[in-house]
Amino acid sequence: MKIAFLDRDGTIIKDYPDERWTAIHSPEFVKGAVNTLKTVISKDYEIIIITNQYIIHEGFITFGQYEEVTAKMxxxxxxxxVQVLDIFYCPHGRNEGCDCLKPRDGMIRMALEKYPEINLKESFIVGDSRADVELAANLNIRGFGIRIDYRGKNIETLNDITELPDYL
Ligand SMILES: [Mg+2]
Ligand SMILES: [Zn+2]
Known part of the structure; x- marks a missing residue:
């Protein structure tokens, strides 16, 4: 099973400055993201979302609000x-030293434990933060950074999510 590991905020739905998230209860999709996901699925990838949500621990949103936005999405x-296989999120603060905050690989390890049939080498990670591509680089798998300038083996830069299928 090959997986498209997608970041959530700024990749599938719009992202905001931390303090603006406090007022957000409904997601707005990034232009072209839904169609891109459909194309990714048509190329035999399953979708898993991996998302840093330190804004929960840091008090900008409640856990319920995270769940509300995710459920609506x-x-x-x-x-x-568009069927999403699973979502893993890191609720910890940036200073807590957990192993799941990207670019640490805890969420990928949780996914591998839950779905042992995942072929990591055939999978990729896409996101709009340096942490997303660094995670791909740490795992030595394909990574796509949206408007992230990062040079590394198997790492590509996209101007936006709709360019992703060209590489698959
Ligand atoms: Mg993001
Ligand atoms: Zn964490």
Missing amino acids: LKELTKQQ
């Missing part, structure tokens, strides 16, 4: 026939 994706 999933509902819309399901409506559009």
